[in-house]
Amino acid sequence: MARGDVLAAACPSRVVLRHLTSRWGVLVLIALQSGTHRFSDLRRKIGGVSERMLAQTLQFLEADGIIDRRDYQAVPPRVEYTLTPLGVEAADKVAALADWIEVNLPRITGLQETNLPAAKGEVAVRS
Amino acid sequence: MARGDVLAAACPSRVVLRHLTSRWGVLVLIALQSGTHRFSDLRRKIGGVSERMLAQTLQFLEADGIIDRRDYQAVPPRVEYTLTPLGVEAADKVAALADWIEVNLPRITGLQETNLPAAKGEVAVRS
DNA sequence: GTAAGTACGCACAAATTTGTTAGTGGTGTC
DNA sequence: GACACCACTAACAAATTTGTGCGTACTTAC
Numbered sequence: 590m591a592r593g594d595v596l597a598a599a600c601p602s603r604v605v606l607r608h609l610t611s612r613w614g615v616l617v618l619i620a621l622q623s624g625t626h627r628f629s630d631l632r633r634k635i636g637g638v639s640e641r642m643l644a645q646t647l648q649f650l651e652a653d654g655i656i657d658r659r660d661y662q663a664v665p666p667r668v669e670y671t672l673t674p675l676g677v678e679a680a681d682k683v684a685a686l687a688d689w690i691e692v693n694l695p696r697i698t699g700l701q702e703t704n705l706p707a708a709k710g711e712v713a714v715r716s
Numbered sequence: 717m718a719r720g721d722v723l724a725a726a727c728p729s730r731v732v733l734r735h736l737t738s739r740w741g742v743l744v745l746i747a748l749q750s751g752t753h754r755f756s757d758l759r760r761k762i763g764g765v766s767e768r769m770l771a772q773t774l775q776f777l778e779a780d781g782i783i784d785r786r787d788y789q790a791v792p793p794r795v796e797y798t799l800t801p802l803g804v805e806a807a808d809k810v811a812a813l814a815d816w817i818e819v820n821l822p823r824i825t826g827l828q829e830t831n832l833p834a835a836k837g838e839v840a841v842r843s
Numbered sequence: 844g845t846a847a848g849t850a851c852g853c854a855c856a857a858a859t860t861t862g863t864t865a866g867t868g869g870t871g872t873c
Numbered sequence: 874g875a876c877a878c879c880a881c882t883a884a885c886a887a888a889t890t891t892g893t894g895c896g897t898a899c900t901t902a903c
Binding site for chain 2: 594595596597598599600601602605606607609610611612615616619620634635636653654655673675678679682683685686687689690691693694696697698
């Protein structure tokens with residue numbers, strides 16, 4: 590019920606959806622599920638993020654009310670990020686998807702082998 | 717349990733995650749929840765997709781064993797797309813997230829207004 | 844006979860995302 | 874006293890994603 594217009598181009602949900610399902614957004618939510626983290630803790634925990642992308646992702650999520658940013662105004666900068674109640678709910682959904690993928694990865698990649706005999710990397714080959 | 721390495725840069729789950737959470741991937745899964753669709757049915761149903769992107773998205777999902785592509789080899793081309801059992805599970809997770817967003821959108825955008833008084837569009841402003 | 848629809852592939856351009864480098868202003872470590 | 878660390882930002886370059894026609898081989902509708 591009530592679902593219907595995500596498929597419509599103008600649906601405002603799409604913006605939030607993009608933030609939550611963005612490459613790093615997903616991982617930030619998962620990382621924060623285990624509690625409050627500082628910026629560089631997140632950076633170390635999430636393999637492959639650049640500072641720039643992490644900062645940007647955190648800003649989007651903060652603006653969406655998904656995470657809470659707390660600046661201690663200390664002199665060696667100290668900022669902490671935590672999931673808001675809203676964020677906890679969102680993180681649950683996102684983590685559920687990620688967990689499902691991890692569990693079912695064998696099934697997925699197994700199929701890939703039979704489907705794509707000569708596939709290299711991302712490129713799908715079609716005869 | 718078992719979750720742990722999505723946060724690692726080399727985790728193979730990330731690839732699948734990208735496909736499922738891609739801009740159009742999410743919408744394709746949701747659209748296919750209501751049953752089999754032809755290419756141009758999907759194109760009409762999902763507002764804003766280009767033919768190119770739809771085709772590409774479908775190929776990724778097919779390679780991942782999420783959807784099934786059936787080509788009738790007919791002369792006005794006729795191809796049908798359906799969720800595989802694997803795809804049905806994935807679509808559930810994705811749709812759960814999308815539904816959650818739609819339901820909680822008021823809470824989210826409400827916060828945005830109070831957080832970003834002078835924000836225009838996507839750009840977060842910080843004084 | 845003219846136009847529209849089908850399920851795409853191709854080439855090219857535009858937009859968006861991502862990375863890289865450098866810098867800030869101090870403080871604690873050697 | 875030289876250095877790394879903290880939480881970023883700005884400027885610029887590179888990579889990736891996305892869009893925009895255009896073509897196809899044929900059929901049905903007007």
